[in-house]
Amino acid sequence: MDLSDIRREYTRGGLRRHDLPESPIPLFQKWLDQAIEAKLTDPTAMTVATVDQDGQPFQRIVLLKHFDENGFVFYTNLGSRKAMHLADNAKISLHFPWHGIERQVHITGVAEKLSTFEVMKYFSSRPKDSQIAAWASKQSSRLTARQALEGKFMELKQKFAKGEVPFPTFWGGYRVKLSSVEFWQGGEHRLHDRFLFTQTEAGYEWDIERLAP
Incomplete structure (x- = not known):
């Protein structure tokens, strides 16, 4: 199969300027609700991109756990690669790939x-x-074999069988303060609709621009 021949037409509808709220959050809420209603697999899954000290980008899938006007929240091991990247460079990118809609x-x-x-x-x-x-799991550290991870899990499961699991101080979370939010809606003939919300310097208003597909 020639990969260059794999394509399909996007026919589910468009996105117009008059459909947009003044803030990106209500539209994100609407789209997320529709992704859930469409029974997409893992609708809260998002690609999280960070950059290391050499400028090398890294991506991984993380679940969104909360969002509002103050930002988007996810949790992770603070010893993970992403956490180490963010300690040096707090700039981050999130991507929701809702292909089904x-x-x-x-x-x-x-x-x-x-x-x-x-x-x-x-x-x-x-x-x-x-x-x-x-x-x-000591996230992002090297493992000799999967059995080592499973063995540690079973050991701890027995240890905490009759009581509460204590809070690990090496575990934490992040709130992503938004700089920009882009909405992409597939369109016929590759004439997709793209709108970019950019936070103004005042910090409480958004500029909205249509982008070429």
């Missing part, structure tokens, strides 16, 4: 660490096995 959302911003209270509150709400997994 012919939409994408791309976000740029700055990641700020969540407070210990916010992280503890979320950690306590996680399923117990997920809490234990946070202790078992």
Whole structure:
């Protein structure tokens, strides 16, 4: 099969300037709700891009756990590669690939660490096995074999079988303060609709521009 021959037409509808709210958050909420209603797999999954000290970009999939006008929230091990990148360069990019409804959302911003209270509150709400997994995995470190990870998980599961899982101080989260949000809606003949919301210097208003596909 020739990869250059793989294509399809986008026919689900367009996006017009008069459809846009003054802030990107209500439109993101609407699109996320529609992605959930369409039963897309992992609608809250987003690509998180960071850059290391040499300028090398890295991407990985992380689940969005909360969002509002103050930013987009995700959680991670603070010893992970992404956390080490953010310690040196807090600029970050998020991408939601909702192919099933012919939409994408791309976000740029700055990641700020969540407070210990916010992280503890979320950690306590996680399923117990997920809490234990946070202790078992030293994220991004090298493993000799999968059995080592599974063995550590079972060891900790027995240890915490009759009690609560303590909060690990090496586990945390980030709130991405938005700089820009781009909405992409697939269109016929590759004439896609793209609108870019950019935060103004005042910090409470948004400039909106249509971009060429």
